[in-house]
Amino acid sequence: MAKQMDAAYYHLLHELQAVDFVLVELNLYLDTHPNDLKAIEEYNRNAVKRKELACTYEEKYGPLMHFGHSYSKYPWQWAEEPWPWQV
Amino acid sequence: MWIYEKKLQYPVKVSKCDTRMAKYLIEQYGGADGELAAALRYLNQRYTIPGKVIGLLNDIGTEEFAHLEMIATMVYKLTKDATPEQMEAAGLGAHYANHDKALFYNNAAGVPWTASYIQANGDPIADLYEDIAAEEKARATYQWLIDLTDDVDLQDSLKFLREREVVHSQRFREAVEMLKEERDTKKVF
Numbered sequence: 487m488a489k490q491m492d493a494a495y496y497h498l499l500h501e502l503q504a505v506d507f508v509l510v511e512l513n514l515y516l517d518t519h520p521n522d523l524k525a526i527e528e529y530n531r532n533a534v535k536r537k538e539l540a541c542t543y544e545e546k547y548g549p550l551m552h553f554g555h556s557y558s559k560y561p562w563q564w565a566e567e568p569w570p571w572q573v
Numbered sequence: 574m575w576i577y578e579k580k581l582q583y584p585v586k587v588s589k590c591d592t593r594m595a596k597y598l599i600e601q602y603g604g605a606d607g608e609l610a611a612a613l614r615y616l617n618q619r620y621t622i623p624g625k626v627i628g629l630l631n632d633i634g635t636e637e638f639a640h641l642e643m644i645a646t647m648v649y650k651l652t653k654d655a656t657p658e659q660m661e662a663a664g665l666g667a668h669y670a671n672h673d674k675a676l677f678y679n680n681a682a683g684v685p686w687t688a689s690y691i692q693a694n695g696d697p698i699a700d701l702y703e704d705i706a707a708e709e710k711a712r713a714t715y716q717w718l719i720d721l722t723d724d725v726d727l728q729d730s731l732k733f734l735r736e737r738e739v740v741h742s743q744r745f746r747e748a749v750e751m752l753k754e755e756r757d758t759k760k761v762f
Contacts, residue, residue, distance in 0.1 A: 496584075499580060499584075500584065502580065503580070503581070503582065503583060503584065506582070507582075507583070510582075510636060511740070513632055514629065514632055514633065514636075514740065514741075514744050515744075517626075517628045517629040517632055517744065518626075518629060518744055518747035518748055518751060519747075548579075549579070550578050550579050550580060551576055551577065551578055551579070552576070552577055552579075553576055555576055564579075569579065570579060570580050570581045570642065570646065571581075571585075571642070571645065571646035571649050571650070
């Protein structure tokens with residue numbers, strides 16, 4: 487059974503989901519509006535913010551990604567619960 | 574190459590056991606215009622679509638997998654504590670006999686997913702029009718699902734997914750215009 491997550495976890499996860507939503511939206515928009523400089527600037531600005539947020543999240547709750555895109559502490563953190571459908 | 578990220582695209586909050594809604598939600602998991610069909614349709618079409626719109630099909634196809642995971646999370650959470658009697662009462666007796674409470678790619682009526690739900694015609698306009706239609710049908714289905722429940726948390730996640738269909742449809746329509754523009758430019762020369 488997955489462990490219970492605290493309110494701070496949900497808060498940080500929500501922040502990450504919010505900035506990722508902005509990025510998905512800008513990404514799809516730019517796929518059909520490749521010359522919109524303002525949107526590209528906004529995309530890059532949010533990508534920086536995203537990296538910082540993900541870093542904070544991973545320090546507290548473990549790796550977000552596998553295959554070398556995140557670091558692991560000891561013991562191997564990636565395969566630890568909870569998985570997204572367990573929280 | 575795909576990299577998995579250990580989080581949902583948008584929160585899925587489920588606080589009760591509701592086998593009835595689980596039975597209906599599975600339409601968007603393994604139905605004709607569900608998320609699996611969408612992801613596989615776009616990611617397969619992208620190989621032969623003109624270069625200008627490959628990125629869009631690639632990215633929307635990838636986002637569909639995130640939506641598939643959200644639907645799976647809803648169904649999993651809604652059924653994980655259900656008794657066999659509750660499964661049967663919701664019309665999921667046959668599902669329980671076949672799969673216990675494991676998820677399976679079938680529609681709300683229990684019909685297994687099939688590749689004949691999707692097409693790759695090779696004509697970019699024909700393919701993109703199919704994609705627009707698929708998004709509109711999925712949007713409508715999300716509305717029917719929202720209408721079938723009074724659970725505000727579930728409705729919130731379903732509304733997010735419904736809005737994503739609207740955005741995807743819009744982007745596909747723009748892709749059609751990009752291709753038409755390219756075609757007309759070529760005629761000038």
